[in-house]
Amino acid sequence: MPQIEIKSINAFYEKLHVLKNIKLSVSKGEIVSLIGPSGSGKSSLLKMLVGLLIPKSGKMYLNGNLVNFKNQSDLRTVREQIAIVFQQYNLFQNMNVLKNVCIAPTKIQKRNPKEVNEQAITLLEKVGLKDKLKSYPDELSGGQQQRVAIARALCLNPQILLLDEITSALDPELVKEVLDSIRLLASEGMTMLIVSHEMSFVKEVSSRVVFMDEGSIIEINNPKNIFEKPKEKRTLDFVSKILKEK
Amino acid sequence: MGYTLVYTQVLEFLPYLIKGAWISLQIAILAFFGGMFFGLILATIRTFGNNISNKIVICYVTFFTNTPQLVQIYFLFFALPEFGILLSPYIAVLLGMTLNAAAYLCEIQRAGFLSIRQNELDAAKTLNFSLVQQVKYVILPHIMRVLFPPLSNHYIIMTLGTSMAAIFGVEELTGRAFNINSETFRSVEIFSITALIYIVITFIATFLLAVIGRYFFKAKIRIIQ
Amino acid sequence: MERLIEEIPNFFTIWNVIFLAKAMGVTFLLTAIGCLVGFSVGGLLAIFRKTKSFYLLPLRIFIIIYTEIFRRVPFLVSLLLFFYVFQIIKISDDLFLIATITVCIIATAYIGEIIRSGIESINQTQWDAATAMNFTYYQTLREVIFPQAWKVILPPAFGFFIMFIKDTALASQIGVMELTFAAKILNNKGFSPLLSFGTILILYFILSFPLDRFGKYMEKKLASNRN
């Protein structure tokens, strides 16, 4: 049984048809990468998975259970299991780094504050932000904010992690660190959906790659094939364009 | 005590009230444009003037924005005659509202001036625009876009402010409501109808301003907040 | 001018000074109560206005109509309307109470709008993050939105306080013994209008100016903090 399964999802921003007939299933422990030109709906797909974008039609199953997007308690269950790292990080501007990481586990999940605090500090240490615990988001660089966002998502102890444009704001030397932690998470059985344009990264970590364009999934393939011999012409165009930019 | 609201009698006065609304509109428009003009002069002095003229403008603005318009008009109406200056109620109200508006509109327009400096001037320079072109294509559109919403807002506030004229006996909308009130004693009916007319005329004004703002200046104004 | 100088010692008698001080107190009290109530009730209106629940739709519509109405009727007209309504329903003929209620109702409409646009000024990203972590609407407001929005809310709120100090002058029209009414009484007693109205202009200024300065100071400070 796949951990997440979505069937014929259609979603709109007012009139804009942003997700068109999306079908995808992801098994436990899998790392699926999403690639595609900007504006193709990758972020929207991730947002839809945590119920920030409510689909107009289609079905989503989480661990085999149908998710009713109109039911708040269903959405709460979804969000308890899926954590997201936003493309813009979306850190709370009024809280320092530590508070950003701790607030949801303590106030929402009602876990023991001391325990949460310890976990948060460990996580922040892991992403190299031990000396920034008391800093505010607007005092941090993009890469630092993104790492806080990753720590914040992990501190929720999710089963599934969604990472949007994960490597774009990171300094090259950090890419490796983040990559390592993602690999570690994967070995611990965490399911991940990753939006990234870092081809070597995608190739290395993902079990499958999804190519999206204009709101539709064009191709799903293994990482080797999608870069070397894609089935679709649009995939080829996109991939060769990206490789050329390198 | 039973009191039943009876609107029939008051509704007969509707045309009379609506004519009063025209006078309110007249006062609002005159005072607004008078205030715009005078405020523009003040804002110009404030932006380009020397230290002393600057201070004078600041004092003017501070005084007028920190004291009630009603009392300012009382002052004009009752105190100026001591210096031999007699103003009719209409003129006293108009003058008071204009002086008051000038203070606010000076501040609003100045903020518009200041917003231009940092903004798009550099872009225009790099495009090799002449000064006239800069003003026409960059500065004016920018200023209007920035200024239009707060100016519209202030115009609505001024429209409401014209009701003060009634206190001095000007027969605009509220003044006429006073007149009918002393004739019929249907106070609640009269003042609720008057309130409704104010709601309607300010809605129309907001609507027109929103349309104008959007069409000509690309300024976004919401009709319902 | 000479007459004026002659009049000054007669004007500033201990009685007149106490009289004016009391009137100033009434002006201040009217404004303060109005703003306190306006802030609390207006805050609630803003909070409910942004809810999404279908069942609260009637409440949202009511709030929109309420705020639109009272921001589009002149203070003077609202005041007279309430004055006469109170005469009919005969709950109270305390003029100060009637004026206070009117002030509160109008302040609620205006401050509610200020708070609502403060809430709206906060980036959607903050809502998204909170929602994705299962914050409820009220938790998001308390933990995330208001701690950021107050900086946007306070400066215009101060502008509004000042506007209200000045607008309470209209309460003189129904006979509330505040500053403007006091000046009219002194004027009727035979003191020159220059002196009576001139004095209260200064008293209004004394009430309003510190708030004005403080509001502007805060606006500057908060604006520079944000960068």
Ligand SMILES: Nc1ncnc2c1ncn2[C@@H]1O[C@H](COP(=O)(O)OP(=O)(O)O)[C@@H](O)[C@H]1O
């Ligand atoms: N909140 C929103 N409201 C309206 N349109 C949006 C919103 N977010 C994204 N879009 C539009 O939806 C499309 C897909 O956006 P997005 O999912 O962010 O793409 P990607 O992440 O692949 O770059 C784009 O055309 C974008 O402009």
Ligand SMILES: [Mg+2]
């Ligand atoms: Mg994106």
